[in-house]
Structures are given as C-alpha cells and as structure tokens.
Amino acid sequence: MPDQLPGQRSQATRAAxxxxxxxxxxxxxxxxxxxxxFPTAVYVGFSADEGSELLIVETADGLRLxxxxxxxxxxxxxxxxxxxxxxxxxVGEGRLDVGPLALDVVRWWSPRRPRTIPSxxxxxxxxxxxxxxxxxxxxxxxxxxxxRLASLTRALETSRSADLQDAVTALLGLGxxxxxxxxxxxxxxxxxxxxAPRARALAHRLGAVVTSLATSRTTTLSAALLRDAxxxxxxxxxxxxxxxxxxxxxxxxxxxxxxxxDVVVRLLAVGHTxxxxxxxxxxxxxxxxxxxxxxxxx
Numbered sequence: 001m002p003d004q005l006p007g008q009r010s011q012a013t014r015a016a017x018x019x020x021x022x023x024x025x026x027x028x029x030x031x032x033x034x035x036x037x038f039p040t041a042v043y044v045g046f047s048a049d050e051g052s053e054l055l056i057v058e059t060a061d062g063l064r065l066x067x068x069x070x071x072x073x074x075x076x077x078x079x080x081x082x083x084x085x086x087x088x089x090x091v092g093e094g095r096l097d098v099g100p101l102a103l104d105v106v107r108w109w110s111p112r113r114p115r116t117i118p119s120x121x122x123x124x125x126x127x128x129x130x131x132x133x134x135x136x137x138x139x140x141x142x143x144x145x146x147x148r149l150a151s152l153t154r155a156l157e158t159s160r161s162a163d164l165q166d167a168v169t170a171l172l173g174l175g176x177x178x179x180x181x182x183x184x185x186x187x188x189x190x191x192x193x194x195x196a197p198r199a200r201a202l203a204h205r206l207g208a209v210v211t212s213l214a215t216s217r218t219t220t221l222s223a224a225l226l227r228d229a230x231x232x233x234x235x236x237x238x239x240x241x242x243x244x245x246x247x248x249x250x251x252x253x254x255x256x257x258x259x260x261x262d263v264v265v266r267l268l269a270v271g272h273t274x275x276x277x278x279x280x281x282x283x284x285x286x287x288x289x290x291x292x293x294x295x296x297x298x
Contacts, residue, residue, distance in 0.1 A: 012104040017069045018111045029092035039075040044089045054224035066111035066233035113232035114195040114242040137264045139276045168209045173218040181277045183222040187229035188281020194232035237267040238278050245286045
C-alpha cells in the first residue's frame with residue numbers, strides 16, 4: 001500500500017458529535033494538539049479567541065462526555081490506537097482530523113442535563129433518608145476535601161461573595177489527574193443545583209465564579225468540563241443521580257432507592273475518584289435545596 005502523500009487526508013471515519021461542539025466543527029478550520037490518549041477517549045485542545053477549547057473523541061463505549069465526538073467502534077476494536085500525545089489536529093468545516101484519524105461528522109446528538117422541575121404548581125422535595133442512603137454508598141472524601149466542600153456550602157448559604165470566591169479557589173485543581181477531585185466535587189454541585197429553578201440563582205452565582213477562575217487554576221480538560229457543568233451538562237450517570245435524588249409531587253418518574261443504588265454504582269465506575277467526587281457534589285447540592293429553599297441571592 002503506498003504511503004499517504006503530504007497534505008493528503010486519509011479515508012474518513014463517520015462520527016456523531018455533541019451539539020456542544022457545533023461551534024468548533026461547523027466553524028472555520030483551526031489547529032490543535034492532542035493532550036491525552038486513553039483506550040476510550042482522546043482529548044484534543046484547540047486555540048480559541050479566549051484561552052482554549054476542548055474536543056473529546058470517544059469510542060462507542062466511552063463516557064458520553066458533553067463535548068464528545070463519538071465513533072461507532074468500541075474500545076475493544078482500538079479505533080484510537082494510532083493517536084499519540086502531541087499529535088497535530090485540525091477542526092472545522094464539518095471535519096475533525098486528529099493525528100492519522102480523519103472524522104467526518106454525519107449527525108449530531110444532544111448531551112444530557114437534569115430535567116428541570118417546573119416552578120409553578122409542582123412541589124419538589126428531598127428526602128433526607130434518600131440522601132443519607134446515597135451518602136452511605138459513597139467512599140468518603142479525603143478530610144481536607146470534605147472540609148473545603150463544607151466551607152463552600154456555607155458560603156452559598158450565606159451569600160457572601162468573598163467567602164464564595166475563597167471557597168471555590170480552595171477546591172479548584174485540588175487533587176491529581178486530568179480532573180482533580182476538587183473540580184469533580186464542584187461539577188457535581190453545579191449540575192445538582194441546575195435541577196430546581198429555586199436554586200438557579202445559586203447555580204448561576206457559583207458557575208460564574210468557577211468559570212472565571214478555572215482556566216488559570218486547573219487542567220484544560222477539567223476547566224472545559226466545569227464550563228459544561230455550569231451550563232448543567234454532565235455524563236449520563238451524574239444526570240441520572242441528580243434526577244433520582246429529587247422527588248416530584250404526582251410524578252410517575254420517581255426513582256426507587258434500589259434503582260438509585262444502581263445509578264450510584266454506574267457513577268462510581270467513572271474514573272478512579274471522579275465518580276465518587278461528582279456524587280458527593282450532587283448530594284451537597286440536594287442538601288442545599290433543603291437548607292436554602294427560598295433564599296434570594298444578590
């Protein structure tokens with residue numbers, strides 16, 4: 001088989017892309033670089049007007065992250081095997097080239113966010129027994145991280161801007177890996193707060209602080225996922241947990257505790273520590289709904 005000529009594009013693989021990536025994929029061509037390579041995902045950074053943007057190429061059995069471009073092959077077929085960290089990439093005009101892999105986007109899919117509870121004529125509540133049951137299923141957070149999460153929830157309850165910024169700063173980038181535990185806790189909290197309209201002011205306030213600080217205080221991947229979380233988007237297992245934690249009067253979609261336990265197991269399988277940290281953040285958000293059900297944030 002002859003070698004590929006310089007500048008020649010290899011035969012493209014058909015892919016499906018999250019609508020969160022449309023501005024990059026449908027826009028003009030721009031260069032990027034591979035930041036991380038794993039069996040189920042490749043993380044690619046691209047230059048942007050402000051800072052950087054991130055795309056994730058996922059296999060069919062990937063996490064379904066909110067900004068993923070997915071291929072039909074599962075990780076067992078090793079569709080990402082030829083890609084290396086540092087490889088060049090280009091995105092735009094409906095195409096994504098990552099190292100030797102060429103992708104053509106042929107359809108779009110919508111990432112998930114928690115179902116929004118109607119603010120009129122619907123009563124939403126959080127059952128302490130359910131929250132306690134979920135908490136018992138979770139590995140404990142490191143003591144330092146637990147203390148910092150408690151400081152953040154206190155800052156949200158009291159609506160003190162300086163305290164909120166200090167508490168967010170103390171969590172951002174805390175821990176090892178591409179998505180440090182402190183960031184995962186913040187992401188779970190943001191997605192959990194997005195579920196109920198009465199907590200929307202808290203979610204917007206926290207999201208504004210997190211997104212303004214994340215780029216300079218954590219990894220490129222984690223900062224991108226925190227921006228997604230600030231908009232309410234997350235991996236399906238976290239969305240299912242947030243939906244399952246709240247009860248809605250007269251709803252036929254109430255999640256049983258047994259089903260909720262299954263959701264927790266799926267979420268704990270996300271990453272080495274990420275799933276547990278995301279879950280702790282979601283539970284903290286649910287408890288905040290109880291603690292400050294009608295608080296106005298100035």
